[in-house]
Amino acid sequence: MGFSKDGEGGESPGLSLVSSTPIAANESGATDTADKATLLKLAQLRQEHRDLDEAIQALIASRPFDQLQLTRLKKRKLMLRDQITKLEDDILPDIIA
Numbered sequence: 001m002g003f004s005k006d007g008e009g010g011e012s013p014g015l016s017l018v019s020s021t022p023i024a025a026n027e028s029g030a031t032d033t034a035d036k037a038t039l040l041k042l043a044q045l046r047q048e049h050r051d052l053d054e055a056i057q058a059l060i061a062s063r064p065f066d067q068l069q070l071t072r073l074k075k076r077k078l079m080l081r082d083q084i085t086k087l088e089d090d091i092l093p094d095i096i097a
Helices: 013-020 029-061 067-091
Strands: none
Touching (some): 029 067
């Protein structure tokens, strides 16, 4: 059973687009603060996702490894991916032009 990087292994191209796109300045300071808080939370989630990816790779490299621990790490990583996607959707709403 090989464990290589698959669909959950790296960041998708859409993630780099969100992180490199500047957020337009809002008229109200409260909304701007909320945007900053959202961006900060997004950055924290992305960092934790990267850390989990490294932990998973390290666990796999240390044979024999605990399959239960590996499964828990992967589930946590998927939960983080869902949270990241939700925040990205909140920042850049789906606008059909």
